[in-house]
Amino acid sequence: MITGKIKSVGLGLGLLASVACIQVSALETQLLEETASSEMPQSGVPVFGQSLFQGGFKDQPFSGFNPDYRITIGDQINLQLWGAYSFSASLPVDPKGNIFIPEVGPVHVAGVKNGELNDFVLRHVKRVFKNNVQAYANLEASQPVKVFVTGYVNNPGLYNGFSSDSILYYLDSAGGIDAQSGSFVGIKVVRQGVSIQVVNLYNFLVKGEMPALQLRNGDVVVVGARNGSVTVEGAVQQAAQLEFSGPYTQLGEMLLVSKPDPQANFARITQVIDGVQQANYLPLEEALTARLYPGAQVELVRDNDVQSISIRVSGELDGPETYVLPYGATLDELLVQLSFRSNGDKSSIQLYRKSVAERQRVALDRSLDALQMEVLTRQPNTDLEKAAQKDNAMMIQNFIKQARKQEPRGQVVIANNPNAASMLLEDGDELVVPLKASTVSIVGEVIFPTSLVYNKKRTLEDYVELAGGFANNANRKELVILHLDGTINRIDDGDFDNRLGDRLRPGDEIMVMPKIHSSELQVTKDITEILYRIAVGTAAVLSF
Structure with a gap:
């Protein structure tokens, strides 16, 4: 019988190598500790897996049948032969991995799976005893081993066990993983200075999976520092x-x-x-x-x-x-x-809200649906009207297609409202503090949409001229000014050549709307409403 004592110089040298390995592992642990996260566990929320080592793994060494266990040096094999030849004994697996069977000779069993051991031995017996001899072989006891456990465990040390025992047995023998500083996902098994496997205990905790790992005499289990x-x-x-x-x-x-x-x-x-x-x-x-x-x-x-x-x-x-x-x-x-910040424009704070954007989207779609129904259901009276209506309908359908692509911003106008401060906020609101502006943008139906330095002496007509003048399709009777705070001013052509005072401010957008080409009064009215809805809701001018 093999005992837990060291019986040979070779094994003694193996343990010396393991001691050197444990010193390297201790240094590694120290380095890990220096780089480990300094975060502390949140009070009241447990570390996942911290109760794992309350299950008494160290009090229940594994002695059951494990078909995947591979026979190793030092194991005890119980062998019985009967029939024309009888034999019964407990045979040790020698340093060469063999068991010696009388009349048969050495049989190399090291590395054979436990579940295949009986058939493996019987085949070798049958090579000598062709008939009338049967064999029964089973693993009686696995090899006793001593395993180092170090790193972030409560009681690092050298622990006795068997090669068939799981890594949980040795971790529990060492007092378990320190939940505050030890890792449950980065546990290394080191053999003769080489890491042979990294064990993630989350796989065991969640799915019940434990790696098929047979520990050997002098192996080192290193629990690393807790990760993020x-x-x-x-x-x-x-x-x-x-x-x-x-x-x-x-x-x-x-x-x-x-x-x-x-x-x-x-x-x-x-x-x-x-x-x-x-x-x-x-x-x-x-x-x-x-x-x-x-x-x-x-x-x-x-x-x-x-x-x-x-x-x-x-x-x-x-x-x-x-x-x-x-x-x-x-x-x-x-x-x-x-x-x-000092350069933030507090007077032009912008608040964007998803629910407002959704309502703007619904209102726009409703207007577009009504326009589409108006165009599709109108009945022409003459062939000339029929041809004109066909071209008009195609143009409006293209406009509707473009308009449906516009995404409202959902801006909530809070300027000039004494009750704005008491307004309830909604989850997902976005508040923007714009930079104090020094320019005015002019967009839409002008030759060169651009941004210009604000000058309070300039008129709307000046800004239009600086942008190259009106485009052919411009509505020259009215301009829309969109302020940073979401408010708007509609200025008719009578004021184009006048200074506007506070109606035009730095950061504003002068929006030149397109002219509506339609012979139908209701269609013209509907499209105009939609254009202004898009301009205010999306801060964009849609060509028509």
């Missing part, structure tokens, strides 16, 4: 801090571990990127591919459980790009938290 982690909580089946390797991960990968509640449909993600805290509130389908960086906090919610909202800010501001506010927060509660 994210916290996932809320509408999930198990709130936890989840570890990942690499610079970032995706929420979809984390939810393979921390299963979402079937009714979870939104994710609130808060994390620091390049030193700036960011927060996003996304539909779950969209959030699955979102990048998560170490320290990110994710809360899955059901849409009827929303208790906070996320507001994006941009422009001339310092500080976070996203603010998370309580549900029911007002515009004023956001503004007092903002740090405005």
